Amino acid sequence: xxxxxxxxxxxxxxxxxxxxxxxxxxxxxxxxxxxxxxxxxxxxxxxxxxxxxxxxxxxxxxxxxxxxxxxxxxxxxxxxxxxxxxxxxxxxxxxxxxxxxxxxxxxxxxxxxxxxxxxxxxxxxxxxxxxxxxxxxxxxxxxxxxxxxxxxxxxxxxxxxxxxxxxxxxxxxxxxxxxxxxxxxxxxxxxxxxxxxxxxxxxxxxxxxxxxxxxxxxxxxxxxxxxxxxxxxxxxxxxxxxxxxxxxxxxxxxxxxxxxxxxxxxxxxxxxxxxxxxxxxxxxxxxxxxxxxxxxxxxxxxxxxxxxxxxxxxxxxxxxxxxxxxxxxxxxxxxxxxxxxxxxxxxxxxxxxxxxxxxxxxxxxxxxxxxxxxxxxxxxxxxxxxxxxxxxxxxxxxxxxxxxxxxxxxxxxxxxxxxxxxxxxxxxxxxxxxxxxxxxxxxxxxxxxxxxxxxxxx
Numbered sequence: 001x002x003x004x005x006x007x008x009x010x011x012x013x014x015x016x017x018x019x020x021x022x023x024x025x026x027x028x029x030x031x032x033x034x035x036x037x038x039x040x041x042x043x044x045x046x047x048x049x050x051x052x053x054x055x056x057x058x059x060x061x062x063x064x065x066x067x068x069x070x071x072x073x074x075x076x077x078x079x080x081x082x083x084x085x086x087x088x089x090x091x092x093x094x095x096x097x098x099x100x101x102x103x104x105x106x107x108x109x110x111x112x113x114x115x116x117x118x119x120x121x122x123x124x125x126x127x128x129x130x131x132x133x134x135x136x137x138x139x140x141x142x143x144x145x146x147x148x149x150x151x152x153x154x155x156x157x158x159x160x161x162x163x164x165x166x167x168x169x170x171x172x173x174x175x176x177x178x179x180x181x182x183x184x185x186x187x188x189x190x191x192x193x194x195x196x197x198x199x200x201x202x203x204x205x206x207x208x209x210x211x212x213x214x215x216x217x218x219x220x221x222x223x224x225x226x227x228x229x230x231x232x233x234x235x236x237x238x239x240x241x242x243x244x245x246x247x248x249x250x251x252x253x254x255x256x257x258x259x260x261x262x263x264x265x266x267x268x269x270x271x272x273x274x275x276x277x278x279x280x281x282x283x284x285x286x287x288x289x290x291x292x293x294x295x296x297x298x299x300x301x302x303x304x305x306x307x308x309x310x311x312x313x314x315x316x317x318x319x320x321x322x323x324x325x326x327x328x329x330x331x332x333x334x335x336x337x338x339x340x341x342x343x344x345x346x347x348x349x350x351x352x353x354x355x356x357x358x359x360x361x362x363x364x365x366x367x368x369x370x371x372x373x374x375x376x377x378x379x380x381x382x383x384x385x386x387x388x389x390x391x392x393x394x395x396x397x398x399x400x401x402x403x404x405x406x407x408x409x410x411x412x413x414x415x416x417x418x419x420x421x422x423x424x425x426x427x428x429x430x431x432x433x434x435x436x437x438x439x440x441x442x443x444x445x446x447x448x449x450x451x452x453x454x455x456x457x458x
Contacts, residue, residue: 136400179229321336370404
């Protein structure tokens with residue numbers, strides 16, 4: 001009887017150990033091989049029916065028509081880790097590697113979670129971070145101009161992924177590519193993707209992986225910084241952002257804001273609730289309720305970002321280089337505007353010239369070139385706005401990580417646009433050396449959060 005009990009305890013210990021520790025053999029320096037070069041032991045296929053084979057010590061995935069994305073997933077789940085792998089991809093397909101991913105009732109068994117992109121196209125977003133079957137792009141490669149340069153076409157490429165706490169960082173051929181702060185999924189499996197294809201000429205294309213290994217203890221962050229950190233934790237300022245000079249303009253209070261043309265913050269028309277700065281619905285009149293609010297500080301060259309959520313049919317905006325001049329004492333202050341609008345349900349989207357009053361446009365001047373409407377979330381969901389105003393007077397509008405407007409303040413082209421707009425009578429419109437940043441009360445319900453700014457010197 002005693003021997004039976006001991007055997008049960010031993011078996012239970014093994015079972016519990018398998019649920020919390022990597023099953024692969026671990027080397028002296030803490031690295032564990034995820035692939036033994038001979039078998040797919042420790043892996044399972046999910047989602048689709050594309051085939052994975054082993055050839056010359058390499059995992060080979062081949063595209064197959066009329067099947068959804070296929071994943072080769074580890075049976076083991078991982079939380080904090082450093083992952084290394086090499087890949088070789090056919091230039092006519094894309095792929096990716098899932099991390100902290102899952103497959104359960106949330107997506108009817110489909111794989112979802114963070115994906116480290118493999119993108120051999122001219123776009124060059126390899127090692128950007130995508131949220132498979134959930135939120136879409138989290139860190140598009142376009143946020144880092146080095147991403148496309150780091151990729152080697154028709155060669156083996158090496159990726160390093162750091163997933164430590166709420167931070168995920170990626171490196172491609174030793175170049176830092178992405179830095180994401182997010183706490184949605186702290187643990188899950190790792191999976192290799194063979195993407196679905198719908199054309200005969202794409203059938204049988206190959207994506208290969210080798211030298212897959214992982215480290216789960218004594219994790220040390222690599223050196224190297226990216227030009228931009230995506231932080232999806234509401235109203236949070238990470239250490240990396242602080243180091244880059246970012247400051248928070250909203251942490252639940254309105255101390256850094258005041259009403260336009262006023263000394264204090266509006267007593268009505270605005271409220272703070274659930275970690276959000278909200279415009280109260282008042283029927284759509286511009287600056288007739290609480291009125292616009294502006295930063296107490298002024299900015300010359302800066303980078304600004306904010307999450308915003310529009311009610312259906314809402315109109316609002318973010319203005320910058322606002323001086324409160326022009327002899328105005330009330331109403332909306334004047335400055336270039338990043339348009340916030342429900343394009344589908346507000347008539348202003350069809351006003352102006354050639355769509356220059358649509359979402360993310362330089363209002364009444366330049367239309368935002370949003371290539372794919374799926375990259376913009378619907379009313380009631382959060383979107384992310386970013387404005388970059390550089391010392392050389394170039395300005396960029398970004399929506400959800402993609403640049404959609406670029407222009408130069410004071411240039412001949414800019415002044416020509418102003419002459420043909422509603423701003424033609426405002427002297428030197430948009431050319432102030434510095435000014436406030438403004439959030440607009442246009443009478444529609446809008447919520448803001450994660451409001452941040454930093455000064456730029458180059």
